[in-house]
Amino acid sequence: xxxxxxxxxxxxxxxxxxxxxxxxxxxxxxxxxxxxxxxxxxxxxxxxxxxxxxxxxxxxxxxxxxxxxxxxxxxxxxxxxxxxxxxxxxxxxxxxxxxxxxxxxxxxxxxxxxxxxxxxxxxxxxxxxxxxxxxxxxxxxxxxxxxxxxxxxxxxxxxxxxxxxxxxxxxxxxxxxxxxxxxxxxxxxxxxx
Amino acid sequence: xxxxxxxxxxxxxxxxxxxxxxxxxxxxxxxxxxxxxxxxxxxxxxxxxxxxxxxxxxxxxxxxxxxxxxxxxxxxxxxxxxxxxxxxxxxxxxxxxxxxxxxxxxxxxxxxxxxxxxxxxxxxxxxxxxxxxxxxxxxxxxxxxxxxxxx
Numbered sequence: 536x537x538x539x540x541x542x543x544x545x546x547x548x549x550x551x552x553x554x555x556x557x558x559x560x561x562x563x564x565x566x567x568x569x570x571x572x573x574x575x576x577x578x579x580x581x582x583x584x585x586x587x588x589x590x591x592x593x594x595x596x597x598x599x600x601x602x603x604x605x606x607x608x609x610x611x612x613x614x615x616x617x618x619x620x621x622x623x624x625x626x627x628x629x630x631x632x633x634x635x636x637x638x639x640x641x642x643x644x645x646x647x648x649x650x651x652x653x654x655x656x657x658x659x660x661x662x663x664x665x666x667x668x669x670x671x672x673x674x675x676x677x678x679x680x681x682x683x684x685x686x687x688x689x690x691x692x693x694x695x696x697x698x699x700x701x702x703x704x705x706x707x708x709x710x711x712x713x714x715x716x717x718x719x720x721x722x723x724x725x726x727x728x
Numbered sequence: 729x730x731x732x733x734x735x736x737x738x739x740x741x742x743x744x745x746x747x748x749x750x751x752x753x754x755x756x757x758x759x760x761x762x763x764x765x766x767x768x769x770x771x772x773x774x775x776x777x778x779x780x781x782x783x784x785x786x787x788x789x790x791x792x793x794x795x796x797x798x799x800x801x802x803x804x805x806x807x808x809x810x811x812x813x814x815x816x817x818x819x820x821x822x823x824x825x826x827x828x829x830x831x832x833x834x835x836x837x838x839x840x841x842x843x844x845x846x847x848x849x850x851x852x853x854x855x856x857x858x859x860x861x862x863x864x865x866x867x868x869x870x871x872x873x874x875x876x877x878x879x
Contacts, residue, residue, distance in 0.1 A: 559794065559797055559799075562793075562794070562797065563790050563794055566789060566790045566793055566794075567790060570789055570790070571782060574782070574783055574784060574785060574789075575782070575783065578783040587785070588785070588787060588792075591785065591789055591792075592789075592792055592793055592796065595789070595793040596793065596796060596797075599793075599797055661772075661776045661779075662776060662779055662780065662781075665773075665776045665777065665780065666780060669777070669780070680777060684774060684777040684778055685777065685778060685780065685782075709736075709737055709740060712740055712770065712773065713736055713740075715773060716769060716770060716773055719773065720769075
């Protein structure tokens with residue numbers, strides 16, 4: 536175990552022990568520490584803003600109730616992210632919403648190379664259009680892209696959160712990136728015409 | 729020189745690898761404009777993803793969750809145990825004294841006029857009720873000030 540691992544384990548242990556001893560204020564600190572990651576997962580998995588509020592509360596109430604069972608086998612934030620992912624996943628499954636099916640077909644690029652149009656991206660509000668394209672990806676793809684590229688998590692951490700095998704995580708990420716690149720290229724090609 | 733174009737997966741891997749240690753791909757990309765352009769596209773895409781704004785809730789999540797948590801069960805502290813012990817000791821001493829000196833106590837009350845005894849008892853009960861009410865009000869006030877997350 537590395538020093539940094541020991542460091543987060545000690546900090547996590549202190550907070551968990553405090554909550555278990557009845558110090559609810561320590562749980563507020565846990566929420567503050569993990570809120571950004573949980574928010575990312577909830578926003579990527581759930582498109583309906585009304586459901587996000589209920590789910591976010593549900594995630595932390597579950598974490599509070601299960602805290603005594605946390606065995607420190609991973610970071611506390613990873614464990615809470617796992618609860619967040621599973622809660623959102625169950626919600627989508629109950630609502631029978633599509634999880635990984637391709638809602639947004641990859642566009643065939645036959646006329647010109649998709650990469651030629653990309654040079655225009657920098658000048659054309661890349662960020663806003665990219666956000667729209669990310670939002671069109673299936674929830675799991677969005678979540679994996681966010682965990683890997685925004686939260687800079689390793690494949691191991693992502694497998695801990697999602698429960699998906701490492702190979703599946705890599706494969707989904709590859710497909711998500713490719714879809715995103717092709718759909719963006721298509722978007723710009725259409726605009727240029 | 730490797731003339732075979734890189735696969736999409738290899739290009740993604742190359743674009744992700746900031747250290748440039750992905751030699752096999754680097755060698756080809758150096759000499760192939762088509763693959764280089766694809767790699768640049770991916771780099772631009774990854775940069776764009778990292779620039780995305782962090783989403784935030786339009787409500788205070790901590791406040792919302794804390795309001796729903798059960799209050800922690802009060803635990804018996806050393807201080808509390810001392811107080812309980814003191815109260816039990818006072819009751820025991822008073823009880824024993826009343827039992828052993830009951831004759832003297834009865835004699836004391838017999839020598840005082842009954843009206844005066846009733847007046848004394850009524851005054852004592854009224855004063856006790858007022859004191860208990862005041863203590864209860866103070867206790868509620870203190871508990872309220874300690875309750876950071878009122879439900």
